[in-house]
Amino acid sequence: MSKAIARRGIMLVLSSPSGAGKTTIASRLLEDPGIELSISHTTRPKRKGEKDGKDYHFVDRETFTRLRDQDAFLEWAVVFDNYYGTTRKPVEEALAAGRDVLFDVDWQGARKLRESAKDDVVAVFILPPSAAALEQRLRTRAEDSDDVVKRRMRGASNEIQHWEEYDYVVVNTDIDQSVASVRAILAAERLRRTRLSGLKGFVQTLLATL
Template sequence: METIGRRGLMLVLSSPSGAGKTTIARRVLDEDEGVAASISHTTREQRPGEVDGQDYHFVDKKAFSRMREQGAFLEWAVVFDNYYGTTRDPVEQALGSGQDVLFDVDWQGADALRKSARNDVVSVFVLPPTADALEQRLKTRAQDSAAVVVRRMRGASNEIQHWKDYDYVLVNFDVDQSVAAVHAILAAERLRRTRLTGLNEFVEGLLSQL
């Protein structure tokens, strides 16, 4: 009897900075062994506590440009004067083996992924409950200067305007509920007919027995 397998999917999470997508992403990665993180290359400075090769691959702009010219990136974007990009080969290998890959990207990255691999993408946009809550989160995480916080708040409006481009939208009132929602989305999308490999052969074999 034919075996039914599954091609992996790209779980794309986006939000304005500070809305909670990175917290949700980390929880999903911790709680679901079937999901692996896509580790982007970036030219931004490494923040305290971040590990090169685990949080990001930190490179300079010259190295990033060379990789871009060689066609190494599945998607790339410029965010607050820094470059971010996802390398193609590791993602393709993971999807082919049935592994799901999580992307923590902005709307530009999400749009590029849709254009390059629409059938593999499941996109989720995370909204903050209020603008005040968003600003407070940016201030309390203490990773950016006051000037950067102001800049990120201004950028939030542009990011949020792209919410209709996503398959799913979550308002992050409660992190536990948001994480549960992402798990539910994953459970449903993993059963999507077009993602199942060997299903046609299975059905044909089943019909031949009737």
């Protein structure tokens, strides 16, 4: 495909129950050129190693509520008693410039992004290979107490029930294969005719020179 053909960016949405691998897949995708992470605002506390402005914009509830009331978010949701939201302006600027934006959100966020920008969204759901594997991954992270692990396992059932709302589903049995699958999805969606805003002019020029 000619580099001269302008393209509108994609909102690539990744969702999964906690521990199924979407954060690892997202970090691998962000090694590729042309895609950037949508950095959400959240009211939850920082985890060890996280940085404000890189992993999330960590804010208090008063600040989050003010932004919400100003219609600054494309989507927002409450997850495990904490607020998460995606600010509108930087996403719209990236898409217009032909850059892809990656979203690591739950099913609520994915649904609201579709409502806000249906034609721009490509949604991928990541499934664990089994319930036992999911629980093992949660325990291996060694970040959460037994009570939190049990709570997340209960939450996984609710999250997984929404798998049919997504365009694609990847079962994360092998992380390298899962990353390759999502990269293939992204590559195909970048070639979708309706996203190539410069294609009509390119074809007209091509026809004129035949």
